[in-house]
Amino acid sequence: MLFKPVCIMSSPYASKIHNLLKVTAQLLFLIGLWWIGSFIQQFFHLPISAGVIGLILLLFALMSGIMKLVWIKSGADFILAELVLMFIPCVVGLVKYKQLFLTQGWQLILAVVLGTLCVMVMTAYSVHFGFKLERKLQQKQNHRQTKVEAHS
Incomplete structure (x- = not known):
């Protein structure tokens, strides 16, 4: 065989x-x-x-x-x-336009830094809001269970 x-x-x-x-x-x-x-x-x-x-x-x-x-x-x-792989074309583009990046790169760096800070702040607020919402939903569920048990 x-x-x-x-x-x-x-x-x-x-x-x-x-x-x-x-x-x-x-x-x-x-x-x-x-x-x-x-x-x-x-x-x-x-x-x-x-x-x-x-x-x-x-x-x-x-x-x-x-x-x-x-x-x-x-x-x-x-x-x-695998998210890092999505940024490889951006880095290749920077190498291709080296002179442009050297003369006006500060604008790109400023935009990236400000964008990163905005994303970090919004993420922090979103997570905080999500935990707060989850806590409220859990309290409502516990309150309903307590009511049902009290009426039983």
């Missing part, structure tokens, strides 16, 4: 294949949300990017309980882990 048949599910690669399929499915789902956001943006002629609309849809789905975080966590972690 030239080839020995191997059961894929019992092989040591089964968990790797399972993880790869899981991440791929979750990435396709996230891309689908982006695509839906793109459709909404074009249909309503919104001045907001499709990615932001997709993130708002994702936030709504997570907050309402339509979707669970574990359904997209592996795919989102993969995107965040």
Whole structure:
């Protein structure tokens, strides 16, 4: 016999294949949300990017309980882990236009620093607001459970 048949599910690669399929499915789902956001943006002629609309849809789905975080966590972690690769074309562009960067680079540096500070401040406020909202929702749920137990 030239080839020995191997059961894929019992092989040591089964968990790797399972993880790869899981991440791929979750990435396709996230891309689908982006695509839906793109459709909404074009249909309503919104001045907001499709990615932001997709993130708002994702936030709504997570907050309402339509979707669970574990359904997209592996795919989102993969995107965040590979995010650095998205900046390689920018660095190559800087090398290509070295003289322009040397003469007017301070404007770019100022914009990057100010943009980074704005993102950091808005992220801090968003996280603070999210924790505050989560705490209020938990208090409401605890209050409802206490009422139900009191009436029982």
